[in-house]
Amino acid sequence: xITISIENNSQQPIYIQIYEYIKREILSGQLQAPxxxxxxxxxxxxxxxxxxxxxxxxxQLVAEGYVEAKEKRGYFVIxxxxxxxxxxxxxxxxxxxxxxIPEQARLFDFNPDMIDTEHFPYSIWKSLSKTQINxxxxxxxxxxxxxxxxxxxxxxxxxGSRGVQCSPEYVVVxxxxxxxxxMLCLVFERRTPVAMEDPGYPSARQVLLANGxxxxxxxxxxxSFDTQALARSDADICYVTPSHQFPLGFxxxxxxxQELLRWADEKAGRYIIEDDHDSEFxxxxxxxxxxxxxxxxxxxxxxxxxxxxxxxxxxxxxxxxPETLFSQYKNLCGGFSCPVPRFIQSLLTxxxxxxxxEKHLNRMRKIYKGKHDFMLxxxxxxxxxxRAEISGDHAGLYIIFHYKGALSEQEIAIRAKKAGILLHPxxxxxxxxxxxxKPAYLLGFANLNTDMIAQGIRRLSEQVFV
Amino acid sequence: xITISIENNSQQPIYIQIYEYIKREILSGQLQAPxxxxxxxxxxxxxxxxxxxxxxxxxQLVAEGYVEAKEKRGYFVIxxxxxxxxxxxxxxxxxxxxxxIPEQARLFDFNPDMIDTEHFPYSIWKSLSKTQINxxxxxxxxxxxxxxxxxxxxxxxxxGSRGVQCSPEYVVVxxxxxxxxxMLCLVFERRTPVAMEDPGYPSARQVLLANGxxxxxxxxxxxSFDTQALARSDADICYVTPSHQFPLGFxxxxxxxQELLRWADEKAGRYIIEDDHDSEFxxxxxxxxxxxxxxxxxxxxxxxxxxxxxxxxxxxxxxxxPETLFSQYKNLCGGFSCPVPRFIQSLLTxxxxxxxxEKHLNRMRKIYKGKHDFMLxxxxxxxxxxRAEISGDHAGLYIIFHYKGALSEQEIAIRAKKAGILLHPxxxxxxxxxxxxKPAYLLGFANLNTDMIAQGIRRLSEQVFV
Numbered sequence: 001x002i003t004i005s006i007e008n009n010s011q012q013p014i015y016i017q018i019y020e021y022i023k024r025e026i027l028s029g030q031l032q033a034p035x036x037x038x039x040x041x042x043x044x045x046x047x048x049x050x051x052x053x054x055x056x057x058x059x060q061l062v063a064e065g066y067v068e069a070k071e072k073r074g075y076f077v078i079x080x081x082x083x084x085x086x087x088x089x090x091x092x093x094x095x096x097x098x099x100x101i102p103e104q105a106r107l108f109d110f111n112p113d114m115i116d117t118e119h120f121p122y123s124i125w126k127s128l129s130k131t132q133i134n135x136x137x138x139x140x141x142x143x144x145x146x147x148x149x150x151x152x153x154x155x156x157x158x159x160g161s162r163g164v165q166c167s168p169e170y171v172v173v174x175x176x177x178x179x180x181x182x183m184l185c186l187v188f189e190r191r192t193p194v195a196m197e198d199p200g201y202p203s204a205r206q207v208l209l210a211n212g213x214x215x216x217x218x219x220x221x222x223x224s225f226d227t228q229a230l231a232r233s234d235a236d237i238c239y240v241t242p243s244h245q246f247p248l249g250f251x252x253x254x255x256x257x258q259e260l261l262r263w264a265d266e267k268a269g270r271y272i273i274e275d276d277h278d279s280e281f282x283x284x285x286x287x288x289x290x291x292x293x294x295x296x297x298x299x300x301x302x303x304x305x306x307x308x309x310x311x312x313x314x315x316x317x318x319x320x321x322p323e324t325l326f327s328q329y330k331n332l333c334g335g336f337s338c339p340v341p342r343f344i345q346s347l348l349t350x351x352x353x354x355x356x357x358e359k360h361l362n363r364m365r366k367i368y369k370g371k372h373d374f375m376l377x378x379x380x381x382x383x384x385x386x387r388a389e390i391s392g393d394h395a396g397l398y399i400i401f402h403y404k405g406a407l408s409e410q411e412i413a414i415r416a417k418k419a420g421i422l423l424h425p426x427x428x429x430x431x432x433x434x435x436x437x438k439p440a441y442l443l444g445f446a447n448l449n450t451d452m453i454a455q456g457i458r459r460l461s462e463q464v465f466v
Numbered sequence: 467x468i469t470i471s472i473e474n475n476s477q478q479p480i481y482i483q484i485y486e487y488i489k490r491e492i493l494s495g496q497l498q499a500p501x502x503x504x505x506x507x508x509x510x511x512x513x514x515x516x517x518x519x520x521x522x523x524x525x526q527l528v529a530e531g532y533v534e535a536k537e538k539r540g541y542f543v544i545x546x547x548x549x550x551x552x553x554x555x556x557x558x559x560x561x562x563x564x565x566x567i568p569e570q571a572r573l574f575d576f577n578p579d580m581i582d583t584e585h586f587p588y589s590i591w592k593s594l595s596k597t598q599i600n601x602x603x604x605x606x607x608x609x610x611x612x613x614x615x616x617x618x619x620x621x622x623x624x625x626g627s628r629g630v631q632c633s634p635e636y637v638v639v640x641x642x643x644x645x646x647x648x649m650l651c652l653v654f655e656r657r658t659p660v661a662m663e664d665p666g667y668p669s670a671r672q673v674l675l676a677n678g679x680x681x682x683x684x685x686x687x688x689x690s691f692d693t694q695a696l697a698r699s700d701a702d703i704c705y706v707t708p709s710h711q712f713p714l715g716f717x718x719x720x721x722x723x724q725e726l727l728r729w730a731d732e733k734a735g736r737y738i739i740e741d742d743h744d745s746e747f748x749x750x751x752x753x754x755x756x757x758x759x760x761x762x763x764x765x766x767x768x769x770x771x772x773x774x775x776x777x778x779x780x781x782x783x784x785x786x787x788p789e790t791l792f793s794q795y796k797n798l799c800g801g802f803s804c805p806v807p808r809f810i811q812s813l814l815t816x817x818x819x820x821x822x823x824e825k826h827l828n829r830m831r832k833i834y835k836g837k838h839d840f841m842l843x844x845x846x847x848x849x850x851x852x853r854a855e856i857s858g859d860h861a862g863l864y865i866i867f868h869y870k871g872a873l874s875e876q877e878i879a880i881r882a883k884k885a886g887i888l889l890h891p892x893x894x895x896x897x898x899x900x901x902x903x904k905p906a907y908l909l910g911f912a913n914l915n916t917d918m919i920a921q922g923i924r925r926l927s928e929q930v931f932v
Contacts, residue, residue, distance in 0.1 A: 117602040126599050133595045136583040139777040175641055175805030182648065186676040206801045210652040212678070311605040313808035335672045339641030339805045342779035 001038055001046050014049050016286065018057035026066050026077055033079035037067060040075075060285035065253020078255055108456040109422040112247070112398035114447035115308060119367055121360055128350045129343075138342040146173025146318070146338045147345045153352040154304075154318050162279065163293030164302055166320045172329070175315045175339040177275060178207055180303055181239075183336075184273065184319075185211035187329050188237055192269075195235035197225060199429035201246050201275065204239055217431040223250045223391075227259040238264070239273040243288040246277060247429045247442055249392020249400060251288050260291070264299035271325065273301045278308045280361050283369040284394040298322035306348065308397065309361055316340050316348060368397060371445040375399065375453050382461035397446035400426060403439045403465050412439060412464060419463040421456065467504055467512050480515050482752065484523035492532050492543055499545035503533060506541075526751035531719020544721055574922040575888040578713070578864035580913035581774060585833055587826055594816045595809075604808040612639025612784070612804045613811045619818040620770075620784050628745065629759030630768050632786045638795070641781045641805040643741060644673050646769055647705075649802075650739065650785075651677035653795050654703055658735075661701035663691060665895035667712050667741065670705055683897040689716045689857075693725040704730070705739040709754045712743060713895045713908055715858020715866060717754050726757070730765035737791065739767045744774045746827050749835040750860040764788035772814065774863065775827055782806050782814060834863060837911040841865065841919050848927035863912035866892060869905045869931050878905060878930060885929040887922065 004021045006014055025031040037043070040058060044051040058075050061067040067075050132138055145151065151168040158164035174180035181204055188194070194208050198217035208215050216233045218226050223245075230238060238260065242252035252260075264270040274291045282288065292302040305317035321329055338345075351357050372393065379390060379401070389402040403412065409425065416423045426440035427433060445453055470487045472480055491497040503509070506524060510517040524541050527533040533541050598604055611617065617634040624630035640646035647670055654660070660674050664683035674681050682699045684692050689711075696704060704726065708718035718726075730736040740757045748754065758768040771783035787795055804811075817823050842859060845867070855868040869878065875891065882889045892906040893899060911919055 113607065115605070117605040120602075120605060122600050122602075126596075129595065129599045130592075133592050133599075134588050136586075136588075139581070139583040139586060139779050141579065141778040175645075176803050178802045179641075179645075179805055190678060203801050203803075206798075210798050212656060312607040312803075313605050315803065315805050315807045332672075332676050335669050336644045337642050337669075337778075337781065339645055339781050341781045341807060341810050344807050344810065 002043060004047060006047055006049065015053045015056040015060070018043075018047070018049075018054060019060045019286070022057070022061060023064075023066055031077050033077045035077045036073075037075040037077070056285060063251050063285055064288055065251065065255055065257070078253065107420045107422070108448070108452065108459065110398070110424060110441070110443040110445075110456065111422065111447060112424055112442040112444035113312065114444055115311060115397065116364065116367060116371075116446045117311070118449070119364065120311070121356060124354075124356050125347070125351070128354070128356075129347055132343055132346045132350065135346070138346055140342070142338060142342045142345065144334060144336060144338055146171065146340065147342065147349065149353075150345045150349045151318075153349050155320075157352060157357070158302070158304065158320065161287065162276065162302075162304070163289040164320060165293070166302075170321050170323065170326050172319050172321060173338050173340055173345065174317050174319065176307065176312075176317050177201070177277070177303060177305060178203055179339060180317055180319045181207045181273070182211060183329075183333055184301065185213065186332055187325065188213075188271075189269065192236045193234050194237040194239060195230050195233055196239040197241065197245060198431045199247055199426065200239075200431070201241070201277075202429060204275070205431065208239075215431070219432070219434065220245070220248060221434070223248055225252055225256055225260070227256060227263060230260075231263055236267065236270045237273065238271075239275065240291070241275045241277060242291045243276055243279040244282075244395045246275070247392070247398075247400070247426060249396060249398075251395075252291070254294075257291050257294055261295055261297065261299060265297050270299065271301055271322070272299055273303060275303045277303075277305060278396045279304075280309045281365055281368050281397060282395045283365070283372055292320065298324050301325065309357070309364070310348070310351075314344060314348070316344060368446060371448065371450065371453060372399070374450050375443065375445045375457065378454055378457040382457050383465070388465065398442045398444040401441045401443050401465075403441070405465055407439075407466070409439045415464045415466075419459050421459060421464060423464075468509060470513060472513055472515065481519045481522040481526070484509075484513070484515075484520060485526045485752070488523070488527060489530075489532055497543050499543045501543045502539075503541040503543070522751060529717050529751055530754055531717065531721055531723070544719065573886045573888070574914070574918065574925065576864070576890060576907070576909040576911075576922065577888065577913060578890055578908040578910035579778065580910055581777060581863065582830065582833060582837075582912045583777070584915070585830065586777070587822060590820075590822050591813070591817070594820070594822075595813055598809055598812045598816065601812070604812055606808070608804060608808045608811065610800060610802060610804055612637065612806065613808065613815065615819075616811045616815045617784075619815050621786075623818060623823070624768070624770065624786065627753065628742065628768075628770070629755040630786060631759070632768075636787050636789065636792050638785050638787060639804050639806055639811065640783050640785065642773065642778075642783050643667070643743070643769060643771060644669055645805060646783055646785050647673045647739070648677060649795075649799055650767065651679065652798055653791065654679075654737075655735065658702045659700050660703040660705060661696050661699055662705040663707065663711060664897045665713055665892065666705075666897070667707070667743075668895060670741070671897065674705075681897070685898070685900065686711070686714060687900070689714055691718055691722055691726070693722060693729060696726075697729055702733065702736045703739065704737075705741065706757070707741045707743060708757045709742055709745040710748075710861050711858075712741070713858070713864075713866070713892060715862060715864075717861075718757070720760075723757050723760055727761055727763065727765060731763045736765065737767055737788070738765055739769060741769045743771060744862045745770075746775045747831055747834050747863060748861045749831070749838055758786065764790050767791065775823070775830070776814070776817075780810060780814070782810060834912060837914065837916065837919060838865070840916050841909065841911045841923065844920055844923040848923050849931070854931065864908045864910040867907045867909050867926075867931075869907070871931055873905075873932070875905050881930045881932075885925050887925060887930060889930075 004018055006017055040051050040054040044054045062069050068078050069075050150173060151171040154171050155166050155168040190212055193214035193216045195216040195218050198219050205215055216235045218229050242257060260272060264272050276290055279287060292300045302320040306314055387405050389404060390399055392400040424442040470484055472483055506517050506520040510520045528535050534544050535541055616639060617637040620637050621632050621634040656678055659680035659682045661682040661684050664685050671681055682701045684695050708723060726738060730738050742756055745753060758766045768786040772780055845856060853871050855870060856865055858866040890908040
């Protein structure tokens with residue numbers, strides 16, 4: 001039995017205290033694989049806390065890959081070798097469902113790339129813009145890697161919420177993943193192929209190919225990144241989405257992360273590009289610490305974006321370069337101008353520094369969780385288990401709907417069109433489709449209100465996935 | 467003698483009627499090289515107009531390369547072969563000197579890249595921004611090549627003021643020359659070297675090199691682009707600044723433009739990149755028509771920018787792709803997002819469509835001409851002819867100051883530093899310095915008011931170029 005001194009008056013929720021304790025035990029080697037954790041029932045009784053509290057703690061450990069849940073047998077510690085120290089100081093997320101928003105629904109686009117534009121704090125944005133729109137400073141060319149004030153704000157945010165320890169010096173502001181990846185393409189050795197997950201982000205693939213790189217697709221069999229396949233390949237650069245795999249939606253477990261870091265460490269010039277595209281939105285447990293926070297060898301290039309948290313139309317993203325790569329980058333690309341207009345940079349900085357960004361994130365997390373939960377509930381309501389399965393839930397702005405019925409994808413496409421529904425097949429994100437591929441669809445919920453979700457899922461059930 | 471039916475009641479100024487008449491005569495072959503034009507005195511008497519009017523017309527013909535002025539001998543038609551039809555409908559510019567702006571001067575930076583930020587119509591910009599900053603549309607991802615409304619506004623502006631005939635479909639909005647050139651680098655055959663002018667724009671050079679292209683530097687001996695050297699090279703892409711060579715400031719004559727177009731036409735896949743970086747600002751005669759306006763074979767990629775006309779910090783530029791290249795570009799780069807935030811795109815569109823952009827340009831042209839003329843006057847005042855010479859005047863936001871005294875560049879640098887003056891040596895823009903290079907400096911005036919210009923030039927005369 002594990003004895004944890006629970007502090008009831010602590011600022012930390014009890015489930016986090018339990019989670020932190022067990023994680024420390026695993027990291028320090030006190031708890032080793034294949035140790036079995038006490039059952040949730042017995043630990044709850046032992047600590048005199050509710051069983052849900054223990055379950056929440058265990059689920060976070062599972063999500064981060066420290067522990068695995070075996071059906072009907074319990075929770076087991078996963079073997080972890082060559083462990084490095086976490087230095088995450090992430091904050092917990094509060095989850096309250098959002099009130100349903102009534103609105104007339106017409107065409108349903110379950111677009112996974114859309115965001116909610118209804119709940120943006122326009123009045124704050126407008127009032128902040130009033131001082132910046134008039135400032136002559138915003139009409140003078142700025143720093144090439146982005147304005148220092150913005151880079152400071154980003155570094156602070158990353159330290160606080162993503163466990164990314166970095167100096168503002170190494171933050172480079174760019175115009176979206178496309179742009180930053182294209183800049184990185186100038187720095188890497190062009191003869192080196194780049195590995196990426198399959199399925200993965202089609203734009204990233206297109207940028208790499210357009211820049212003359214060979215792309216090695218690493219298949220994600222059983223929702224697991226094949227580091228062996230990576231090691232066998234010629235790739236020295238690897239592009240991954242560890243905190244929320246795009247598009248499959250799973251979390252790369254800590255053991256796999258360690259393998260990836262070890263792979264990078266085996267050879268000079270090897271780098272991992274971590275695309276942390278939507279880590280702001282996690283609806284269960286604590287945020288997953290970044291891969292960057294595990295990296296002690298300067299091997300991870302961290303890329304983040306304001307596309308999901310503010311707007312894709314603001315075209316502002318950033319990367320944190322390892323010191324080793326930074327001087328190379330500076331030599332090659334130091335003369336290029338930062339593509340983000342200074343007005344936008346200044347406005348965004350004021351938005352972050354004024355605390356509005358954090359407030360907005362917390363609010364949107366609740367709203368998105370409300371929509372997410374509602375969509376799951378509706379799917380459960382309209383689809384019997386034998387007709388559909390869900391994956392990639394509890395994070396991001398879409399879920400994956402796996403169709404288990406008899407219709408072919410062509411038949412589904414025809415029916416969806418007739419029903420006025422835009423579907424986004426998982427198939428489109430694959431470079432090579434696995435032989436056992438089954439029809440699956442990304443269902444975005446961010447841009448839909450509950451009425452639309454309810455109607456949309458009903459239409460899916462009655463007219464499409466029959 | 468040339469007989470032109472001058473229409474005194476025409477909307478067209480008389481000098482333009484004379485210029486247009488002679489240009490037509492040359493283009494139609496009625497006037498052929500080495501024909502001598504009537505003297506300004508005799509034509510003025512013949513047409514009963516002022517001599518200045520005829521001189522202005524002749525100077526425009528000289529600026530565009532139809533005619534050359536030989537000292538004490540008069541004006542002669544230049545041989546032009548394989549002429550293609552102009553379709554310019556450019557408007558004339560009114561030139562009134564701006565009132566001097568009093569301000570305390572401290573450190574003088576004669577930065578050629580700076581603009582005047584004092585006379586921007588901030589109140590209009592702010593009032594236009596009020597409707598756009600709140601619009602949910604500006605929070606949704608836009609079109610990949612830029613918002614169609616903006617591309618329409620750009621196409622209209624280019625047709626009206628630069629003689630660039632294009633459909634909005636072929637306009638691609640980007641984030642500055644760096645970015646657009648980098649996108650073009652993805653489309654060209656990477657093994658092909660790219661030719662560019664030497665001296666030239668260092669950022670363009672850096673982008674090409676960073677993208678793995680060999681750069682062939684075409685020397686500009688005697689202020690003339692060496693098309694023979696281009697033809698001898700392996701280059702299939704040529705990057706030029708024909709309307710106002712950067713940094714030397716001269717206009718590529720029409721015969722040279724024709725040679726360049728013929729070179730491109732000789733081989734499939736050959737393209738000319740025309741960087742029309744600051745053509746909005748010309749203080750003498752009419753604007754120089756773009757190279758694009760001469761191109762009938764779909765060989766010119768026209769690049770323009772709002773950096774000089776609005777602000778470099780707005781990071782908005784555009785290119786017009788030839789139809790032949792457009793489909794290639796679409797295939798390769800069609801999936802990349804436009805890097806300009808939608809708010810900026812919408813604001814800029816309203817600024818153009820509302821007529822404010824044109825008004826601003828006309829106002830700034832007057833203000834810049836005032837500063838330009840004032841700087842020339844001050845240089846004349848403080849520097850005897852044997853100590854300094856000016857070139858690259860009558861256009862853009864800087865002039866080139868050629869020092870003819872005995873000091874070395876090192877001595878000048880030390881003196882300038884001591885005098886609190888930032889100088890921008892022409893040397894920095896060369897890839898290979900010509901053997902007969904003499905110390906010369908770009909003197910930007912855009913960001914200085916007349917007081918600062920007067921003080922700065924005096925300091926240059928008394929403390930630096932002694």
